[in-house]
Amino acid sequence: MKDVAQHAGVSTATVSRVLNGHAAPTPETRERVLAAIEELGYRPNALARSLRTTSTQTLGLVISDLLNPFFAEIARAVEDEARSHGYCVVIGNADESAEQEATYVRTLLDRRVDGLLLCPATDDPELVREVSAGGVPLVLLDRTVRGATCPVVRADGSEALTALARRLVGAGHSRIGVIAGPPNTSTGRERSDVLVGALGGLAQVVHGDFRQESGSQAAAKLIDGGATALVAMDNLMGLGALGEIKTRGLRIPHDIALAVFDDQPWFPLLDPPITVIAQPTVEMGRAAARSLLALINGQQPDDVRLTAKLVLRGSLGEAEL
Amino acid sequence: MKDVAQHAGVSTATVSRVLNGHAAPTPETRERVLAAIEELGYRPNALARSLRTTSTQTLGLVISDLLNPFFAEIARAVEDEARSHGYCVVIGNADESAEQEATYVRTLLDRRVDGLLLCPATDDPELVREVSAGGVPLVLLDRTVRGATCPVVRADGSEALTALARRLVGAGHSRIGVIAGPPNTSTGRERSDVLVGALGGLAQVVHGDFRQESGSQAAAKLIDGGATALVAMDNLMGLGALGEIKTRGLRIPHDIALAVFDDQPWFPLLDPPITVIAQPTVEMGRAAARSLLALINGQQPDDVRLTAKLVLRGSLGEAEL
DNA sequence: GATAGGTGTGTAATCGATTAACTACGCCCT
DNA sequence: AGGGCGTAGTTAATCGATTACACACCTATC
Structure with missing residues (x-):
């Protein structure tokens, strides 16, 4: 900056004013400063500026x-x-x-x-x-x-989860596996609380950690427990659940129903496309x-x-x- | 920092030395400084440090x-x-x-x-x-x-692309659609150059922009052009191609073959699972x-x-x- | 007991900007 | 002509750290 000032024959204060669009400098000075900046390829140091x-x-x-x-x-x-x-x-x-x-x-x-x-x-x-x-x-x-x-x-999924529960119960599912998030996160707890509440005793809950691997494990446990429907509370656990379902050769929705919290661009491509709760x-x-x-x-x-x-x-x- | 120095009854230089693990300060001073830091909840300003x-x-x-x-x-x-x-x-x-x-x-x-x-x-x-x-x-x-x-x-896909070309040709495909990246990117150009070269005249190329939408459009054009196999040069364009294939109700691989450059965790879940060129x-x-x-x-x-x-x-x- | 050498701290310059306070220079008005 | 005022630009303090150099003190040596 000192160099620029020298080059333009002004003080650093004036350079600073030009840089920050202050009213003071006359158009002529401004021109000279800008020219110097251009010529020297000067770029202000953001650290110094921030410090000040x-x-x-x-x-x-x-x-x-x-x-x-x-x-x-x-x-x-x-x-x-x-x-x-x-x-x-x-x-x-x-x-x-x-x-x-x-x-x-x-x-x-x-x-x-x-x-x-x-x-x-x-x-x-x-x-x-x-x-x-x-x-x-x-x-x-x-x-x-x-x-x-x-x-x-945050996103409120209560309504969507309640509607989902109604549909699952209405379809006659009586053992519904919920792949929940970690109980020490608000989303992990709230989502499954709402769903479990709405399912009125038909739910079986296994907690995962919002990661694919935990989704597979939870799905395995729930399927072994006789679940006929799975709801994964996040897209990665949903991915894990899908993997487990595919590994076991189960057909969706014939053998098992599935819904996932969080939409992903590839969910519609699966056969059948996956029902989701989409967050904005x-x-x-x-x-x-x-x-x-x-x-x-x-x-x-x-x-x-x-x-x-x-x-x-x-x-x-x-x-x- | 001045406060810390004052609190510990030393100069800022000493505080700085303690902070940076210099040899100088005696264990006793060091203790006093650390105590002051703790007590005041002092955190050094990274901007100032960086500036210096x-x-x-x-x-x-x-x-x-x-x-x-x-x-x-x-x-x-x-x-x-x-x-x-x-x-x-x-x-x-x-x-x-x-x-x-x-x-x-x-x-x-x-x-x-x-x-x-x-x-x-x-x-x-x-x-x-x-x-x-x-x-x-x-x-x-x-x-x-x-x-x-x-x-x-970068990743070198030449070998994999050549192998892929061999398989496609070997399977009797004679119109192979290549959904390439933008020609003004090195990956966009190189990947399709290699593949097109290895396909020896059987390729039809459409350039996309590494985005889903362009993948669908390119796929549509190529399918209309009579392609019996598609290769998408990036996962997003692959996603677009898959969408187009699904929309048209085509079956993979019966009606059309597909391969994608870039693996994704959900590719194995599709039916059939998608053949890919996986980058490390x-x-x-x-x-x-x-x-x-x-x-x-x-x-x-x-x-x-x-x-x-x-x-x-x-x-x-x-x-x- | 004076001197050299080593050690632990303090003083002050510095990094590169911003900006308050000040100066110098017209210009206008009485 | 002189006083007041507005304007363009400069000087220097400041942000919060690091670090060269100076200094004071202590110990070992002759």
């Missing part, structure tokens, strides 16, 4: 698993929305591990992100408290924690980013609750007619 | 599309490897747009990332030159550019990260060429027997 202004124009996003297309899509939406407001997003991958999540959150805070979006790995409020104590704007996404004190953006992922990501930006700007955004929708495709069999 | 040391411990990764599971997996691997070496990764999503890619690259350079991994959207070497001119370590991943002067990490994505990501770290440490890593493998699963029909 205490604003990094960066959001942190800590998600549970980048490999999960659900989160990838969310990340994409967050990034889109943030960019359209001039913000960058730094993504941290927690790998469903609370420790790694904490490490990442601290790293991002150390780098002074302007705000943080978190999909908490567990419902332990400790980390959230730590961030809030640091005074950094925080929004929870997809999952919440016990006694959360910050805005939360893109909207969730955008809404979360918007809430966070509002928070950063000193507003008090409300919680956002979007509704997930039941999409019938055929994998429940007659139940769908 | 000109090292951010951060790698930039600019990929074409986070929604593409291939790139998501790569991102994951890069992140893993980087983290294990104490580096963070900032991911930029270029959305297959050269402009957005350039914007992101510049933003990352402004933030002084220690090195950059790039999956270039086009094979135009201009951006690469710009980065190199800035003296920032750069490694290209998956794709290369014309006359690249930096290390490149995780290894690519890790290798790229390692090359970049080597470059940062002043070494001169070689290009890395991993081999993609043909995985026969049944979607080619008799050709596979």
Whole structure:
């Protein structure tokens, strides 16, 4: 910057003003400075700028698993929305591990992100408290924690799950296997609670960990237990369940019915296409980013609750007619 | 930091020394400083540190599309490897747009990332030159550019493509539709060049853009053109082709054979399972990260060429027997 | 007991920007 | 002519760390 100033025959202050579009510099000076910048190929150092202004124009996003297309899509939406407001997003991958999540959150805070979006790995409020104590704007996404004190953006699947339960019961299924998420995550608990409640005693629950492998194992256990219908509470566990069903040579929906929470582009391609509860992922990501930006700007955004929708495709069999 | 120093009754220099594990401070001082840090909940400002040391411990990764599971997996691997070496990764999503890619690259350079991994959207070497001119370590991943002067990490599918061509020809297919990537990307060009060459005149090529929609359109065109076999050069276009095949009610492999470049966890679940050319994505990501770290440490890593493998699963029909 | 050498800390410059406070230079008005 | 005022630009403090250099103190040696 000093070089640019020298080159243009002005002080660094003037260069800075030109850079930041301040009113002061005369058009002529401005021209000279811009020419110098161009000539020297100067690019301002964002670190120095941030240090001085205490604003990094960066959001942190800590998600549970980048490999999960659900989160990838969310990340994409967050990034889109943030960019359209001039913000960058730094993504941290927690790998469903609370420790790694904490490490990442601290790293991002150390780098002074302007705000943080978190999909908490567990419902332990400790980390959230730590961030809030640091005074950094925080929004929870997809999952919440016990006694959360910050805005939360999530999808509400109650209605869809209830409708799904009604269909399954109506079709005469009496042993319905629920492949639930980990009980220490809000989504893991709530989704299965709602479904189990609506199934009124017909449900058998096995908890997985939102990963493919656990989906296969849970499916195996439930099929062995005599289930005639399976509901996987997340797309990766759904993938695992499908694998197990295929391995055993069972036919959907003839031998076993299946529904999955989370839609994926390839679900309609299966034979039969898979019935799902589709979450408005893109909207969730955008809404979360918007809430966070509002928070950063000193507003008090409300919680956002979007509704997930039941999409019938055929994998429940007659139940769908 | 000043507060911590005051609290411990030492100077900021000593605090800094404790923080950075310098030999100097006596165990007793060290204790006092650590206690003060603990008590005040002090966390060092990474921006200030980076400004002073000109090292951010951060790698930039600019990929074409986070929604593409291939790139998501790569991102994951890069992140893993980087983290294990104490580096963070900032991911930029270029959305297959050269402009957005350039914007992101510049933003990352402004933030002084220690090195950059790039999956270039086009094979135009201009951006690469710009980065190199800035003296920032750069490694290209998956794709290369014309006359690249930096290390490149990619998968070589020639062998697998040739084997695939042999099988298709051997099975008597005489009109083979190739759904290629954009001709201005190295992977888009090279993959189809190899395959078309190996098919010796039996190929019909339609270029897509590595997105689902273009896969459907290309498939439609090729099927209308009388193709009895399709090869999609990337998983998203493969997904599109599958959709088109399903829409038309065609049966694989009876009515049409299909193979896809890039494996996906759900390909084995289809009926029949899809034959693919599988790339070692995780290894690519890790290798790229390692090359970049080597470059940062002043070494001169070689290009890395991993081999993609043909995985026969049944979607080619008799050709596979 | 003076000197050399080693050790633990402090002082202050520095990284590259932003910005408050100040200066210098017209220009207008009485 | 002189005072007031607006404007363009400069000087220097600042953000929060790192680190070269200086300094004080202690110990070992002759």
